[in-house]
Amino acid sequence: MFLPEIGYEYGYPASTICNYVFGVRAWHILHGVPWEMCPEEIESLLKAANRLAPPSSKRKKRQPFTVDYLTTLRCGLNLESDPLHIAVFTCLTTTFYTAGRLGEFTMKTLKGTNGFNPETHVKPSDVRVEKDEKGLESTVFFLPRTKVDQNGEEVSWSKQDGLTDPKAALQLHMATNKPPVDGPLFAYRVGKTQMKPLTKAKFIEVIHAAADEAGLDHLQGHGIRIGSTLEYLLRGVPFDVMKVKGRWASDAFQTYLRKHAQILAPYMQARSHQHEGFVRIVMPAVRG
Known part of the structure; x- marks a missing residue:
């Protein structure tokens, strides 16, 4: 009691x-x-x-990152000559457009058991480009180990319009920082010879400083994954497709369906061919 x-x-x-x-x-x-x-x-x-x-x-609800937020945040970063800022922005756009987890692309620490390990952390050699039969291109990232799969998972993004294009960011990062093929993907140059892996703490530090510079509120790392899910759903990506892309294995995914009228709007019209797909996702399975 x-x-x-x-x-x-x-x-x-x-x-x-x-x-x-x-x-x-x-x-x-x-x-x-x-x-x-x-x-x-x-x-x-x-x-x-x-x-x-x-x-x-009670913890405040995590606010989502949005494309507009990323675009404005970009103004608080030096993408002309700062290797760290370039690595951070590339990591941000890749995490956002893959609907990934920030911890899958950053290090916990620089040294020790949580430092870089080629068997568990993503490397430039884990990145490849694929094309489907229609010539549509996707950049695929193999994550050697994730919190839900010790054997690794794959995530991907495609080229986007506007200033948050992850392809352009990755090209800039690779040209500027030149991370070793079998080293951490988002390593950045310090001076002429030293390379440092991007840690989650350093990522958050730079993002918050850029937010201050751009006049934005501070958002937390998990808001990237939330924002990505909302962005794709608002674009009309089917619920079941987004669940696969975001690797959502639990009913937590349904949180995004309940709380955003814009997402539900197409499925709530008097005559909608999307009713069937919506019901299939949100209705519980029939128990035998």
Whole structure:
């Protein structure tokens, strides 16, 4: 019965309380100690904790990056002569247009176990260009290891119109920084001889400084993936196609369908050939 009080009295968010509860449950299981808590009771207590938690304990919703945001942010970067800024902008556009995760294209640290590892981090040798039978071109990135697949996954983008074109950015990055073929893809030059891999912390630092320069709000890294999903959906990319492109394996993908009227509008008209596709995505499977 103390779970709601933890949130109310001490300001813990419901997610933290939930982690504590299931951590204790895991301890019981690992040590062969009976876990006598009723699942229904735990669920009710966690819901109560969520309701009683103060607003200050709840994380603000992540705002999405948009093409307009990227275009304006570009004005706060020196893409004429700063190798770091060029690497950051290229990483940003590649992450955005592949609907990737920022951590898949950056390093956690420069050294140690979280530093660059050619077996786990993307390299220039992991990039290739493919054309389909109609001659449509895509640039494909093989990610040697991801958070959901230890054997690696592939993501891709195609050339875009405007100042956020990832192809133009990648060409500039490769020409300016010349990252080693089997080194980190988004390495940047420091002086005439030294190369540094782009870390997530350095990426965020540069992006926030550029946002200040351009008069923009600070956005968080995960907002890139959210913004990419919204951008493609607003362009009319089918839900099932976007789910594959974004490698969404859970129902979290449906969050984007519920909260944005612009995305739903084509599917809510009196006569719409898109009804069937929408229903197929959002309706739960029939249970046998």
